[in-house]
Amino acid sequence: AQSVTQPDIHITVSEGASLELRCNYSYGATPYLFWYVQSPGQGLQLLLKYFSGDTLVQGIKGFEAEFKRSQSSFNLRKPSVHWSDAAEYFCAVGTTTDSWGKLQFGAGTQVVVTP
Amino acid sequence: GAVVSQHPSWVICKSGTSVKIECRSLDFQATTMFWYRQFPKQSLMLMATSNEGSKATYEQGVEKDKFLINHASLTLSTLTVTSAHPEDSSFYICSARARGRVVGETQYFGPGTRLLVL
Numbered sequence: 001a002q003s004v005t006q007p008d009i010h011i012t013v014s015e016g017a018s019l020e021l022r023c024n025y026s027y028g029a030t031p032y033l034f035w036y037v038q039s040p041g042q043g044l045q046l047l048l049k050y051f052s053g054d055t056l057v058q059g060i061k062g063f064e065a066e067f068k069r070s071q072s073s074f075n076l077r078k079p080s081v082h083w084s085d086a087a088e089y090f091c092a093v094g095t096t097t098d099s100w101g102k103l104q105f106g107a108g109t110q111v112v113v114t115p
Numbered sequence: 116g117a118v119v120s121q122h123p124s125w126v127i128c129k130s131g132t133s134v135k136i137e138c139r140s141l142d143f144q145a146t147t148m149f150w151y152r153q154f155p156k157q158s159l160m161l162m163a164t165s166n167e168g169s170k171a172t173y174e175q176g177v178e179k180d181k182f183l184i185n186h187a188s189l190t191l192s193t194l195t196v197t198s199a200h201p202e203d204s205s206f207y208i209c210s211a212r213a214r215g216r217v218v219g220e221t222q223y224f225g226p227g228t229r230l231l232v233l
Contacts, residue, residue, distance in 0.1 A: 034221070043121075043208050044159075044224040090158065101147060101212050103222060105158045 002027040006106035021076040023091030032094035033074040039087045086113040121225035136194045136228045138209030144189035145211035153206045199232040
């Protein structure tokens with residue numbers, strides 16, 4: 001069975017500093033990988049996704065993520081964090097074997113941005 | 116593009132009543148819609164998957180008679196919480212996957228509905 005792990009429950013970062021959020025997955029084949037962001041009381045917004053091809057994926061709001069098959073990871077990065085990046089971030093995995101495209105979500109990482 | 120709406124955004128009801136939540140894909144046709152439940156400070160838990168014109172498929176542990184799902188058209192799915200109780204209070208989020216897309220294509224999420232049962 002597939003699984004998604006986000007090792008960091010909570011991260012505090014200074015505004016202007018770099019940010020990296022970790023995501024590890026367990027799946028037998030190449031999964032579909034997503035990063036979503038959720039502001040308080042809101043739904044999820046897609047930041048970026050990886051299906052195949054270039055392992056470095058660019059997303060919205062200046063985010064990027066790199067798929068590393070050897071490490072089963074899909075870490076999210078941003079070079080310079082803005083106060084508006086404070087939110088909950090979810091990594092999600094989809095599989096090629098599920099015909100409906102169901103996703104499994106990690107537990108989430110809460111990002112706090114300090115002045 | 117790819118906007119999903121939910122209505123209502125929040126609802127307060129008395130215990131024992133039923134509440135209907137609508138999920139609409141505004142600018143695309145959704146073959147498949149998903150319903151999630153999210154508790155405070157927790158991740159999303161998939162409740163059920165619904166395909167247009169067919170019965171929903173519920174995840175293990177989710178009561179199908181408690182959470183009625185209807186996917187009547189390619190742009191609308193509804194979740195009805197029947198005989199709601201305080202333990203049903205939660206944040207309910209729907210998502211939609213566009214028609215014709217390959218398996219694994221992106222799910223687009225609604226803004227969520229907060230339900231409080233008194």
